[in-house]
Amino acid sequence: MRFSVSLTGVFSAGLFVGLGLCAPSWQNGLQVRGPGSCYTPSNRACWSPGFDINTDYETKTPAGTVRTFNWEVTEHDNWPGPDGRVKSKVMLVNNQYPGPTLTADWGDTVVVNIKNSLRLNGTSFHWHGIRQLGTNIQDGTNGVTECPFPPGSTKTYTFKLTQYGTTWYHSHFSAQYGNGVFGSIVINGPASLPWDIDLGPYPINDYYLPTADQIVLQTQHTLAPPPSDNVLFNGTNINPAGSGGAYSRITLTPGKRHRLRLINPSVEHNYQVSIVGHDMTVISTDLVAVNAYTTSSVFLGVGQRVDVTIDASQKAGNYWMNVTLPASGLCGSSLNPKPAAIVHYSSVANGIPTNPGTVPPDSGCRDSLNYTPVVTRQVSLDQFTPGVKNTLDVTLDTTPLVIWKINNTAIDVDWDKPVLDYVLQGNTSYPASENVVIVNQKNVWTFWVIENQSVVPHPIHLHGHDFLVLGASATGAGSFTAADKASLKSTNPTRRDVSMLPGNGWLVLAFRADNPGNWLLHCHIAWHISGGMSVDFLERVSEQKAQISSADLTAYRNNCAAWRNYFDHSGLHKIDSGL
Numbered sequence: 016m017r018f019s020v021s022l023t024g025v026f027s028a029g030l031f032v033g034l035g036l037c038a039p040s041w042q043n044g045l046q047v048r049g050p051g052s053c054y055t056p057s058n059r060a061c062w063s064p065g066f067d068i069n070t071d072y073e074t075k076t077p078a079g080t081v082r083t084f085n086w087e088v089t090e091h092d093n094w095p096g097p098d099g100r101v102k103s104k105v106m107l108v109n110n111q112y113p114g115p116t117l118t119a120d121w122g123d124t125v126v127v128n129i130k131n132s133l134r135l136n137g138t139s140f141h142w143h144g145i146r147q148l149g150t151n152i153q154d155g156t157n158g159v160t161e162c163p164f165p166p167g168s169t170k171t172y173t174f175k176l177t178q179y180g181t182t183w184y185h186s187h188f189s190a191q192y193g194n195g196v197f198g199s200i201v202i203n204g205p206a207s208l209p210w211d212i213d214l215g216p217y218p219i220n221d222y223y224l225p226t227a228d229q230i231v232l233q234t235q236h237t238l239a240p241p242p243s244d245n246v247l248f249n250g251t252n253i254n255p256a257g258s259g260g261a262y263s264r265i266t267l268t269p270g271k272r273h274r275l276r277l278i279n280p281s282v283e284h285n286y287q288v289s290i291v292g293h294d295m296t297v298i299s300t301d302l303v304a305v306n307a308y309t310t311s312s313v314f315l316g317v318g319q320r321v322d323v324t325i326d327a328s329q330k331a332g333n334y335w336m337n338v339t340l341p342a343s344g345l346c347g348s349s350l351n352p353k354p355a356a357i358v359h360y361s362s363v364a365n366g367i368p369t370n371p372g373t374v375p376p377d378s379g380c381r382d383s384l385n386y387t388p389v390v391t392r393q394v395s396l397d398q399f400t401p402g403v404k405n406t407l408d409v410t411l412d413t414t415p416l417v418i419w420k421i422n423n424t425a426i427d428v429d430w431d432k433p434v435l436d437y438v439l440q441g442n443t444s445y446p447a448s449e450n451v452v453i454v455n456q457k458n459v460w461t462f463w464v465i466e467n468q469s470v471v472p473h474p475i476h477l478h479g480h481d482f483l484v485l486g487a488s489a490t491g492a493g494s495f496t497a498a499d500k501a502s503l504k505s506t507n508p509t510r511r512d513v514s515m516l517p518g519n520g521w522l523v524l525a526f527r528a529d530n531p532g533n534w535l536l537h538c539h540i541a542w543h544i545s546g547g548m549s550v551d552f553l554e555r556v557s558e559q560k561a562q563i564s565s566a567d568l569t570a571y572r573n574n575c576a577a578w579r580n581y582f583d584h585s586g587l588h589k590i591d592s593g594l
């Protein structure tokens with residue numbers, strides 16, 4: 016049994032590749048939709064004939080099936096809440112907090128019908144990390160790729176899952192996801208390490224009693240964000256006073272290897288996760304399968320996902336799972352000083368753990384860049400000349416309001432006139448407030464230096480691509496210099512869709528211009544993007560119009576007309592960037 020060996024060292028996916036991925040009998044079999052019979056607990060590297068962990072999913076995707084979901088977003092006052100305290104207002108998908116999990120297989124096409132039954136707010140649903148190859152119009156970014164859809168209306172999103180792993184969806188209508196409009200996405204596919212039991216998605220997020228709108232207004236006047244009132248694990252926790260709520264309990268089966276899909280759908284907190292007495296083995300970062308990497312704690316910035324395996328190989332008992340916020344307080348602080356859940360072995364009674372364990376080494380709110388993708392990528396740094404054309408400086412105004420700028424501009428989208436309107440009209444007179452960055456060269460790697468004038472670290476997220484994280488400086492390193500180029504990693508660096516910009520430091524990213532559309536690059540702290548911290552990459556937009564079906568175009572236009580008809584007569588006002 017594999018549990019007789021301890022999981023030290025780094026496993027390589029190649030090990031399992033060598034064991035023969037798909038049995039030869041499968042190779043000439045029928046085209047399977049979904050997992051083939053080779054996808055077993057002892058061989059998760061295989062998926063179906065012709066598809067396995069080594070398949071380049073950016074060029075080859077299984078046929079898949081169509082899966083339809085019907086959701087409704089509703090608004091509730093005086094919600095009882097999961098931690099024993101009443102919350103004045105929430106907005107929920109299908110009355111669930113977090114919203115329903117969207118589960119599908121690699122290659123499937125999903126159709127999501129969403130009814131907006133909110134009282135006043137529009138909404139828009141973004142599918143975080145989904146590549147949307149050729150389907151920028153399905154990206155769900157209001158003011159960019161669509162108008163918000165108004166109360167009483169239903170919108171349908173349709174897109175193909177070319178990647179696999181764990182991700183999430185959330186509203187992109189201002190900070191609305193902070194009111195509860197978010198949920199998990201599981202895309203079943205091959206894995207770099209065998210496992211027995213999939214425990215499913217496990218969101219861990221900051222939780223506030225005031226509404227997201229109230230905190231947006233507060234953070235426009237005060238730089239330091241308020242501490243969270245709690246941190247929820249899989250939607251629950253006891254409250255810090257211990258006067259209500261319930262711990263989340265993860266049940267392990269002794270002797271088995273479990274897959275846990277950690278997701279950080281917070282609005283502000285970037286943290287480390289550790290389990291007393293147990294290592295975790297990382298097998299995926301965001302939607303990128305990585306060679307198994309065993310560690311005692313994992314870091315998750317806002318928006319990031321880390322899929323881990325956990326072996327139930329310790330003495331049967333109850334153990335704490337802890338979340339640790341970096342000591343600086345710059346990556347979030349909570350009125351729950353020691354947020355925790357319980358990891359419980361099924362062979363013993365439920366109980367409160369007694370061993371407090373050891374606090375993990377302080378990450379300083381920096382990402383681990385030790386992860387190596389199974390499907391490799393390589394760039395040539397000869398093609399990277401740092402300069403004004405690829406430098407994006409982050410700056411901050413604090414008077415009269417707190418405003419976050421990239422390249423000297425705070426984004427401020429127009430819900431009534433998305434940037435897509437300009438693309439469709441071929442109108443290149445983009446308002447400065449759209450903060451566009453033009454990328455016209457076809458299929459080349461584009462390089463971006465993001466620099467920081469603020470002491471606050473930022474989780475930087477890109478739509479429509481996984482980026483290569485070529486490097487990130489130490490905290491306080493200042494600007495990127497020509498000499499820093501030598502420190503960048505160009506051979507199979509960590510690849511994902513969110514990475515941390517260190518406080519007063521730099522982050523260098525690369526993505527390939529292979530997906531025409533207009534894609535945001537933004538800080539995923541809700542209060543920062545609300546305050547303007549985003550650019551909009553206009554990637555080969557001259558090719559975009561031809562990609563849009565007439566049905567999608569009609570739906571887009573009809574929705575924008577309905578939105579303007581609603582909002583322009585509502586007496587309501589946009590209070591932030593709109594994102």
Ligand SMILES: *[C@@H]1O[C@H](CO)[C@@H](O)[C@H](O)[C@H]1NC(C)=O
Pocket residue numbers: 134135136137228587588589590
């Ligand atoms: C959004 O909804 C909230 C709660 O109903 C309301 O207070 C706010 O004014 C709305 N904002 C917009 C822009 O619709």
Ligand SMILES: *[C@@H]1O[C@H](CO)[C@@H](O)[C@H](O)[C@H]1NC(C)=O
Pocket residue numbers: 214215216217249264265266
């Ligand atoms: C998370 O919560 C859901 C809904 O209550 C539950 O079905 C699932 O088993 C929980 N996940 C874990 C890992 O405990």
Ligand SMILES: *[C@@H]1O[C@H](CO)[C@@H](O)[C@H](O)[C@H]1NC(C)=O
Pocket residue numbers: 335336337338339353354355371372373374375
């Ligand atoms: C884990 O959480 C528990 C409960 O809050 C706490 O008693 C313990 O000290 C924490 N351990 C670590 C390592 O943070």
Ligand SMILES: *[C@@H]1O[C@H](CO)[C@@H](O)[C@H](O)[C@H]1NC(C)=O
Pocket residue numbers: 440442443444445446
């Ligand atoms: C292009 O957009 C600008 C800014 O919205 C607008 O003033 C102008 O009329 C547009 N041009 C055309 C030809 O529609």
Ligand SMILES: *[C@@H]1O[C@H](CO)[C@@H](O)[C@H](O)[C@H]1NC(C)=O
Pocket residue numbers: 403404405406407422451452453
């Ligand atoms: C930053 O803004 C300046 C002035 O508008 C512009 O010339 C430059 O191209 C922008 N930088 C990028 C990376 O787009």
Ligand SMILES: CC(=O)N[C@H]1CO[C@H](CO)[C@@H](O)[C@@H]1O
Pocket residue numbers: 408409466467468469491492493494519520
């Ligand atoms: C480009 C830029 O603004 N860089 C700044 C990053 O932060 C350091 C430390 O505050 C400054 O020295 C750099 O000028």
Ligand SMILES: [Cu+2]
Pocket residue numbers: 472473474538539540543544548
């Ligand atoms: Cu930020």
